[in-house]
Structure formats: structure tokens, C-alpha cells
Amino acid sequence: MSPTATKTAKAQSVSGKPNEPPQLQPVHLSSTSASQAARHVLPVAVASLFLASFKHLVADPVPTMTVSLPVVALLQVIYAFLCLPAAGSGSPKNRKHKPGEKKKAGDGAGPSFIIAALLSLLLSLILTPLLHATMILFGAPLLTHVSHTFFCAAHLSLLTAFPLFYTHGVDASTWAAVVGFKAPFDETFGGLLGGFFGAWLGAVPIPLDWDREWQKWPVTILAGIYGGYVLGRVLGGTVLFGKRF
Numbered sequence: 001m002s003p004t005a006t007k008t009a010k011a012q013s014v015s016g017k018p019n020e021p022p023q024l025q026p027v028h029l030s031s032t033s034a035s036q037a038a039r040h041v042l043p044v045a046v047a048s049l050f051l052a053s054f055k056h057l058v059a060d061p062v063p064t065m066t067v068s069l070p071v072v073a074l075l076q077v078i079y080a081f082l083c084l085p086a087a088g089s090g091s092p093k094n095r096k097h098k099p100g101e102k103k104k105a106g107d108g109a110g111p112s113f114i115i116a117a118l119l120s121l122l123l124s125l126i127l128t129p130l131l132h133a134t135m136i137l138f139g140a141p142l143l144t145h146v147s148h149t150f151f152c153a154a155h156l157s158l159l160t161a162f163p164l165f166y167t168h169g170v171d172a173s174t175w176a177a178v179v180g181f182k183a184p185f186d187e188t189f190g191g192l193l194g195g196f197f198g199a200w201l202g203a204v205p206i207p208l209d210w211d212r213e214w215q216k217w218p219v220t221i222l223a224g225i226y227g228g229y230v231l232g233r234v235l236g237g238t239v240l241f242g243k244r245f
Contacts, residue, residue: 024177026186026242027167029083038082039187039237043230045075046159050226057222058214065151065222072158077117080166084188086116087169120165124157131157135221139203145217152218152225159229160195163188181245190236191229198228 029035049071050057056064080086131153136142140149167188168174177183178192202224206215214220 024174024183026184027084027188029187029237030085032082035083038079042075042079042083043233046072047226047230049075050223054214054223058216058219061216061219062147062151065148065155069151069154069158072155073121073162076158076162077121080117080120080163081113084163084167086113087165087167087171116166119169120162121158123165123170124162125154127157127161128154135199138200141217148218152222155222156195156199156225159225160192164192183244185236185240185243187233187237190240191233194228194230194232194235195225196228197232198224198226200224201228 029039049068053064053068128150132140132150135149135153164175164178168178174183178189183189199221202221205220206217208215
């Protein structure tokens with residue numbers, strides 16, 4: 001047996017289990033001045049968009065959610081472009097070549113922002129029906145308000161899942177850590193948790209006998225999604241950054 005194999009066997013015998021894969025690390029935002037400005041401005045822009053459209057949302061939810069969805073998508077794409085590293089940007093393809101070393105085909109071709117953003121938007125769209133079904137399981141109307149629930153799910157997917165798709169792609173181990181609450185807090189994971197918790201909390205006022213127009217489906221759900229997402233994103237990128245459950 002080789003010395004390396006012996007050391008590995010000893011390490012496994014001491015720990016009692018094979019070497020575990022490295023833990024998922026938090027997403028560090030770009031350090032440029034534009035990125036640092038955007039990380040403060042964009043959450044305010046997202047919250048302001050919702051507040052500005054709230055009266056219209058109460059009066060006519062589906063058209064309001066339809067019109068605001070492309071604006072949210074644009075804000076998320078700007079956020080990704082200015083602040084977030086695209087999935088695979090830390091791969092060996094981006095390493096510097098030594099003097100005299102031949103450049104292999106495909107080397108130096110880092111992930112394209114446009115391709116990464118478009119794929120993330122597509123994956124967010126694909127996720128929407130699953131979130132729609134999940135909302136129904138948690139009490140959303142099954143046979144009525146179908147458009148209301150679908151567009152609410154689309155907003156939830158675009159806000160919470162898009163940044164994670166952009167930074168992590170579809171890596172199975174990463175998403176297992178996210179779903180299993182083993183991912184470290186950062187702006188992307190914090191926004192995801194905040195958005196989903198806010199959606200759950202937003203359902204509380206609906207059955208209350210207050211007879212308010214804003215209690216109708218899915219106004220309070222969407223309010224919880226936006227409020228929770230912004231709060232989770234800010235906390236995940238500051239006081240909770242790097243922490244784990």
C-alpha cells in the first residue's frame with residue numbers, strides 16, 4: 001500500500017467515515033464600486049416597485065403582476081450583472097497560463113453573462129409551475145384564481161431562485177445543501193429563505209374577518225414574498241453572512 005493510501009486509510013479510521021466533500025461556501029459579491037452601490041440601491045428599487053404598484057395590485061392583481069414581472073426580471077438581471085459571479089466563473093478555465101504553456105481549446109472562455117442570465121431566467125420559468133403546485137398544497141385555490149397563483153409563483157421564483165441559478169447553476173450537491181438548509185447565508189440564500197418565509201407568513205391575514213380589500217388572494221402573499229426577500233437578502237449579505245443553521 002502506498003504512503004498516500006495509508007494516510008487516507010488512517011484518516012478514515014480516525015473519523016469513522018470517508019472524507020466528506022467540501023462545504024458550500026457563501027457567495028461573495030463583486031468588490032467594484034458599481035457592485036457595492038447596486039447592492040444597496042437594488043433592494044430599495046425592488047421594494048419601491050412593489051409599494052408603487054400596491055394599489056393597482058389590490059384593485060386588479062393579475063394585470064398588475066403581469067406588468068411588473070418584466071421589471072422585476074430586469075432588476076434581477078442588473079443585480080446579477082453588477083454583483084454576482086456567474087456559475088463556473090471560478091473554474092480552471094479562468095486560470096492564468098504559465099509562460100510558454102500552450103493554451104488549450106476552450107481555455108479562457110469564462111461563463112458568458114448573457115447565456116448565464118438567459119438560462120437562469122429559463123430555469124426560473126420552469127420552476128414556476130412547481131411553485132404553483134406547492135402553493136396549492138399549502139392552501140391556494142385549486143380551481144379558481146389560477147392566473148393569480150401562477151403569477152404569484154412566477155414572482156417568487158424570479159426573486160428567490162434566479163440569483164441561485166445564476167451563481168450555482170444546476171449543481172446537484174449545491175441544491176441539496178440549499179434544500180437541506182446546509183448552505184451558508186449570503187444574499188442569494190438569505191433572499192430565498194426570506195421570500196419563502198414571507199410567503200408563508202403572508203397567508204396569515206387572509207382568513208381573518210377584517211373585510212379588507214387587500215386580504216384577497218394573493219395580495220398578502222406577494223407582500224410577504226417581497227418583504228421577506230428584501231429583508232433576507234440584506235441580512236444574508238451583512239450580519240448573517242457565512243453563518244449556517
